[in-house]
Amino acid sequence: MTHLWWARRDLRLDDNPALLSAQEGSPAAAVFAWTPALHFWSGRRRAHLARVLWSLREDTGGALAVRRGEAADAVLAAARQADATAVWASQEYTPSGVREQKHVAAALEADGRELRMIGSPYAVAPGRVTKGDGTPYRVFTPYRGAWREHGWRSPAAPADADAFVRLPRDSADADLDQIAAHADAEDPLERTEEFRERRVREDLEAFVDDRVEHYGDERDRPDLDSTSRLSSALAFGLVHPRTVLALTGAVDHPAARTFESEIAWREFHADTLWHEPQARRESLSTVVLEDDWATGAEADAAFVAWRDGRTGFPLVDAGMRQLASTGWMHNRVRMVVASFLVKDLHLPWQRGADYFRRALVDYDHAQNQLNWQWVAGTGRDASPYFRVFNPETQAGKFDPHRRYVERWVPELDTPAYPAPMVDHKVERERALELNRRAKARVQR
Ligand SMILES: Cc1cc2nc3c(=O)[nH]c(=O)nc-3n(C[C@H](O)[C@H](O)[C@H](O)COP(=O)(O)OP(=O)(O)OC[C@H]3O[C@@H](n4cnc5c(N)ncnc54)[C@H](O)[C@@H]3O)c2cc1C
Structure with a gap:
């Protein structure tokens, strides 16, 4: 029996509890759903995603299948092909991510299979840190204090790049080269290195070794290359914030704490949206009629x-x-x-x-x-x-x-x-x- 890893905003092999669990005791198949919602993305972001997936597919020895269709259809079809009764995925907390995982769970369950969610794109999952009375923090500084106190696990071990099984070819397979080529004028197979997890890790280490100490003084200067440029890697999950925090945590300098505070803002905003999903469109308070x-x-x-x-x-x-x-x-x-x-x-x-x-x-x-x-x-x-x-x-x-x-x-x-x-x-x-x-x- 095989397990299936449903890749979402966690497009990496390292520090990925969902993938690690999928590989436990059995090789894993891997699928990413290229959903119709991606048509609303900009061409540039779609091209970026296509290149990230292209690189990840290479890192899995060609095993990652990228299938067109709604997530529920793509994941169910892949689970049937892999004969997987359990599908592992990282949990999402945004309104659309939550809706998507509900649909996938229901489709799998109706077919006698199970979605098991472990991990999230955050060091501390939204909803986890609350005030003493159980209500969410509304002010950042005490949230950050409680967030630090709650803490996070050490990064998980890297997945086994050789323990994947390939799904059969399928008519729903997306042609990543073509997507990248359509969405972006550049040659899609040029510069693939910078879309790789390995490269993100090297850049992160270089930032922590050489630049984080200047972050406190220089981060507000757009004329200097003083910030980490990690945002798209974090958005696509090429690196987990826990990995970032493990590296910066070893730096004994106030600027490293300032940097970690920005990661805390990322978690605070995710927490806010989790508690108040209407914040995606509606102002949380009225400033102008x-x-x-x-x-x-x-x-x-x-x-x-x-x-x-x-x-x-x-x-x-x-x-x-x-x-x-x-x-x-x-x-x-x-x-x-x-x-x-x-x-x-x-x-x-x-x-x-x-x-x-x-x-x-x-x-x-x-x-x-x-x-x-x-x-x-x-x-x-x-x-x-x-x-x-x-x-x-x-x-x-x-x-x-x-x-x-x-x-x-x-x-x-x-x-x-x-x-x-x-x-x-x-x-x-x-x-x-x-x-x-x-x-x-x-x-x-
Ligand atoms: C109007 C507006 C829209 C924004 N939209 C996005 C967005 O869609 N996606 C996004 O990732 N960031 C967004 N940000 C936050 C921030 O501008 C970027 O995360 C940051 O500029 C990315 O560059 P960096 O990785 O070099 O940041 P660094 O300064 O190196 O910070 C490290 C990481 O901390 C997090 N971070 C930093 N600043 C913030 C912040 N203000 N809020 C939340 N997290 C932060 C990011 O994950 C960032 O990668 C927005 C900010 C503003 C004011």
Whole structure:
């Protein structure tokens, strides 16, 4: 009898309890469901996923099957082919991930099989850390304290790359080369190295050895290469945060604790979405009345100028162009562009979050929606709405030599560069006024 590993957002062999369990006492078959939902992803992110899967398939000696179809259909068909009564998978906590695993469990059960879930994409699974009275933490700092105290296991042993069995070829097999080629102009089989788990591990070790000590002072500087660039690896599960924390935990330097705090934010946001699934679309608190958000043709034009990096505010434009060109944006700049959309252009955060979903390679539902809510002042323990980022001051502080803006906005000091599309001072006042109105109405 064979077991089946249903690969999800855990596309790695190392420190993977679900895969390890699937291999216990029997070789394992492996399947990833290429679901219709992936059509809503950007071409770039789909190409990235195709390359990650391509690399993982190689690392499993060709055993990983990538099947088109809903997860319930793809996993059930694979389980039948493998003659597997038990299917192992890592547990998801987002609304869509939870729905998906329910469907898979039901389909397997109706066929006399069983879905066994072990592990999650987090060091401490959402819902695990609560206040003394059992309710979730709403404030980050005490959450982080309790999260640290709860602690996490040491990384699990690596899976056996030779203990896989291959599923037979199937008409639902996805052609990864073709997907990558369609979605991205680059040769899909070029640069496969950087999509590999091994490479992520090497980069992580280099970051921890050489750069983490500077993280505390330099992480807010988009002109410096000072952050880990781990976000897409974490989003696709090429590395588990537990592995990251095991490495940084050995570094006796305050900057390593600052870095771990960012991982804690990742877990806090996932915890928030788990407890309040409506946070995926709805503001958790009201900062501006629904009818007061900008709509209509002018608002649409403002959105397009923001999206295309033509606002006339260099740091905002540099960030939006970095995002469009690479699929990644520095965290400080993400905060500045998000604040600009919500508080200078008065557009609802959901509009910006939707564009980020299409543009980011490291897109992660919980992180994106809750970070947008944080900037908009609507989330749990969010930045207060009245704290409005001034894009010019932010640029002077965090890009002091203008290297970042000059890199992404080469026409900066030429007549080709647009004048600022709004007067920041005026829009700041308007944002505060809208907020006062909302407060007055909500309190009434
Ligand atoms: C509006 C907005 C949208 C965002 N959308 C996403 C998203 O879709 N996916 C995503 O992974 N991150 C998102 N972030 C968080 C953050 O910007 C990125 O995780 C970070 O820039 C990734 O670069 P890095 O790996 O070099 O980060 P580092 O600074 O090296 O941090 C290490 C890791 O900690 C986590 N982390 C860092 N900052 C945050 C944060 N503010 N919230 C949660 N986790 C964090 C990430 O997993 C990151 O990889 C968003 C932030 C904002 C303000």
